[in-house]
Structures are given as structure tokens and as C-alpha cells.
Amino acid sequence: MSLSPALALAPELIHLDNLLSLASITPDDAGCQRYLAAQLSRLGFAIQWLPCQGVSNLIARRPGQPSLAFSGHTDVVPAGQHWQVNPFALTEMGGQLYGRGIADMKGGIAAFLVALERTLDAGAELPGVMVLLTSDEEGEAEFGSRVIAEHLAGQGQLPPWILVGEPTARHHSGDTLRVGRRGAISGTLTLSGKAGHVAYLPSGANLLHRALALGERMAALEWDQGAADFPGTSLHITGLEHGDWLDNVTPSTVSIKFNLRYSHRTNSDAIDQCIRALVPADLSYQLGWSRPCEPYFSQFADQQPNFLTRVEKAVFAGLGQFPVLSTAGGTSDGRFFRAQGAEVIELGLPNASIHQANERVEKSEFLRLIEIYQALLASL
Incomplete structure (x- = not known):
């Protein structure tokens, strides 16, 4: 079944549908961040634009001392050939959700936005929570998250905790956390x-x-x-x-x-x-x-509950098991925030189909990631 604006979407899929319909091939944001800025502004986030060399960078923040930031990228790799469905539309088929960037990493962004909505609707304030977005991760990554991290650090506004929505999972959302990269x-x-x-x-x-x-x-x-x-x-x-x-x-x-x-x-x-x-x-x-790309490795504060403990508990709430900690895989934008002193954890959807034709994730794993993010936000 192909999902389209003419069909009724489940509320948790609306943001994902809108993001996947925009062909934001590196470094062209194609309007993704404008859409997200409108949604975040509605939720009480102040919006700051930080464009650099044709790259779109967005800083959105709730009032208060910086606490936790979600870091993500709206750019995707080219769709390529051999797709069974339209790569730039959300398609549900056999319990799976298809679309270029659904795992890497528009699905993570959409899941965090839904988690924000639910947490704020429940009455939480989420002081100092930020969303940091760039359209320059799949390319050279020179003018995206690096610029954001250096800007925030220079202003004394870099949150101590950075959650990167990269697809880190092996089988189920949350089963693996990246706490460093080579x-x-x-x-x-x-x-x-x-x-x-x-x-x-x-x-x-x-x-x-x-x-x-x-x-x-x-x-x-x-x-x-x-x-x-x-x-x-x-x-x-x-x-x-x-x-x-x-x-x-x-x-x-x-x-x-x-x-x-x-x-x-x-x-x-x-x-x-x-x-x-x-x-x-x-x-x-x-x-x-x-x-x-320089390596990074996060070491966490001794006081409890620290960032890692909070994330592990959130994963347990959504998955029923504690995650594996890993430093394997390729590079990520987490290195730029770690270089400025923040503690970094990468947590996202399963990564089995990233950068491939027919990129897809199980719908249940997308819904699970929303629950994990919501549990983490609730712990704040």
C-alpha cells in the first residue's frame, strides 16, 4: 500500500511522510528544515538559522539552560535505481516502511519530533532541550554539524548531552548504542x-x-x-x-x-x-x-543518573532489554560535538538497508524508537 496525502495517515506517520516526500539530496535540504522549523516553533522552540556555504543548518531550542540536544541530518544519498516503490514517498508494504532516508535518518528525526509532541502534551517543560539539524552529513560534512558545534561552544551554549539519531541498531531500535567511532x-x-x-x-x-x-x-x-x-x-x-x-x-x-x-x-x-x-x-x-574524520570516544560523568544511564533505561522501557555499547561502524557527526566537550550517544533505527535501493524499516521499529525517545525526554 502506498501512502499519499489523499489517504488518512496515522498521526505518528505524518511527519515522516512529509519529510520523505522531499528529495533532499546532499547538500540540498529541499525544504525539510523549513517544515521542521514550523513544527518546532509551534512547540515553543526558538529558531536560529546558521547557513554556511550553501548548507542549511538549524538550531532550535526550548527556553532554559542547554541540557540535551538531538542532532540529525536532513540530507540523503541519491536514490539510485532498482526501487520497487517511489523512493521519495512513504510506502507501507508488508509491515515495512519504505523511502530514501527513512533509516538514515529522516525516520530518527520524525520519531524524535513525535516524542517531543507527546512529552510536551503530557505537561513536561523540557527546559533547554535543543534540535540541531544540518543538510551536510552525507557529503564532505565541512559546513554542517561542525559549524553548529563550534558556534554553540563559542557562545557557551553547547548542551552537555548530544543524542545523535543515526541508525545504530542491528535488529531492533535501541539494541545498540554508539558511544564512539573510529x-x-x-x-x-x-x-x-x-x-x-x-x-x-x-x-x-x-x-x-x-x-x-x-x-x-x-x-x-x-x-x-x-x-x-x-x-x-x-x-x-x-x-x-x-x-x-x-x-x-x-x-x-x-x-x-x-x-x-x-x-x-x-x-x-x-x-x-x-x-x-x-x-x-x-x-x-x-x-x-x-x-x-577524527575519532571520538565518549566518557560519561560518574554522578548518577548520568547520560548513559538515562539512555539505557529509556531503551529498556521501549525494548525490554539493555543495549549493547559499540564503537564500530563508519564516521558520524557525533565527532564534532565530542570535540567540543559534549557527551555523545548515537541511537536510532536498524541500519540494514541504509544507502541501498528500497531502504526500509519495520513499522514496529519506528514506533518503538518513538517510545524510547519519549522515555528519555520524560526522564529529563
Whole structure:
């Protein structure tokens, strides 16, 4: 069954339906934040816009000393092909809700908005609660949450607790919390030399041979092993490029492309030094880096109930079990808020179909996430 404005929607699906109908492909917000600003303003939130380099950023806050902020992104990846349904419409089929961004992460935003409505309707004040939104998470993430975090910290208005609505769950909403993430960085190591005819060139002077040997050494590097609660560092070679190909001529340049995921026990400067130390002294080279994302790891205050305890209890109320704490997965905007001193927890929908055709979640899991968010807000 395809849901459309002509059909009666359950109240908890209205915001989700409106958000999914907007094709907000990075960094185009496509009106999502204007819609959300109108809803939040109706709930007593003051609205502040913080645009930066074509990116839409929204800060919404309840009166009072900053307490808890929900951080989310309204941008999505392109829909791509092979969809069974319209990617930019909410569709319910077989107990599942379909749409681009429903898991990553318009579903989380819509669930938090419904939880806000219910909690405020019940008479809560929610002093100092904020909603922080950007349209620049799926891209380079240079002008979104980083800008928001730095702005709030500079004003002394950054909440101590940041709840990120990323899809963290494995099977059921709330079963996994992210309390940290590894860093990530991509590198290109370009070697330069002389092209040569294979009939006359010694094997050791073949630049491609040397690049292959260097790549093998890079792959064999021993990095830190992380810790029991944080994965260690790893390097993967992702490409080897050498220009136009001739079957009897060796190349004059070869580029090794690679990516590292690294723990909080190292940093991008140390990685750069390690790679440079591997290159033989007689080789001319250039080393470039792109898409750097620093790691983060939240440590929580000792006093009880602290942020983690409150979130765990909210999950138990909605799921009937306590969550697993994890630092696995890719990067997230949580790093920007942690860098400014906030405690960060990521809690959202199951992530099995994110960035895929026919992105979807179980309707029951969307409803469960609303209950978890509502329990957390009630604890404030």
C-alpha cells in the first residue's frame, strides 16, 4: 500500500511522510528544515538559522539552560535505481516502511519530533532541550554539524548531552548504542619515475613492480590494536592507477589509493609519518590526504543518573532489554560535538538497508524508537 496525502495517515506517520516526500539530496535540504522549523516553533522552540556555504543548518531550542540536544541530518544519498516503490514517498508494504532516508535518518528525526509532541502534551517543560539539524552529513560534512558545534561552544551554549539519531541498531531500535567511532582518512601515494620498454628494463626498475611491493608493505603494517571497547586501526588499499596502458611499456607514474580506519590511540599526523617512512629514499613521490574524520570516544560523568544511564533505561522501557555499547561502524557527526566537550550517544533505527535501493524499516521499529525517545525526554 502506498501512502499519499489523499489517504488518512496515522498521526505518528505524518511527519515522516512529509519529510520523505522531499528529495533532499546532499547538500540540498529541499525544504525539510523549513517544515521542521514550523513544527518546532509551534512547540515553543526558538529558531536560529546558521547557513554556511550553501548548507542549511538549524538550531532550535526550548527556553532554559542547554541540557540535551538531538542532532540529525536532513540530507540523503541519491536514490539510485532498482526501487520497487517511489523512493521519495512513504510506502507501507508488508509491515515495512519504505523511502530514501527513512533509516538514515529522516525516520530518527520524525520519531524524535513525535516524542517531543507527546512529552510536551503530557505537561513536561523540557527546559533547554535543543534540535540541531544540518543538510551536510552525507557529503564532505565541512559546513554542517561542525559549524553548529563550534558556534554553540563559542557562545557557551553547547548542551552537555548530544543524542545523535543515526541508525545504530542491528535488529531492533535501541539494541545498540554508539558511544564512539573510529576515525577515517583516505590517502593517495603517487610514485614518479621513468617509463621503459619491457624488453630492455630491469625488473627492479619497473615502477609498477615497486608500487606493488610498497603496497604489500603498507598492507602488512602493524597498527594499534585498540581496546576492549574500541576497534584498532586498519589500512586497506582501495585502488592502483597507472594511466594509459600499453602491454610492453611500464608506466612513469603509479598511484596507490588507500583508506585507514583508526582508533583514538593514534591520529592523522602519526599516520602520515608512518606511510612516508615506508617509501624508499630513491623514489620520488607525493602523498595526499582527503576526507579526514577524527575519532571520538565518549566518557560519561560518574554522578548518577548520568547520560548513559538515562539512555539505557529509556531503551529498556521501549525494548525490554539493555543495549549493547559499540564503537564500530563508519564516521558520524557525533565527532564534532565530542570535540567540543559534549557527551555523545548515537541511537536510532536498524541500519540494514541504509544507502541501498528500497531502504526500509519495520513499522514496529519506528514506533518503538518513538517510545524510547519519549522515555528519555520524560526522564529529563
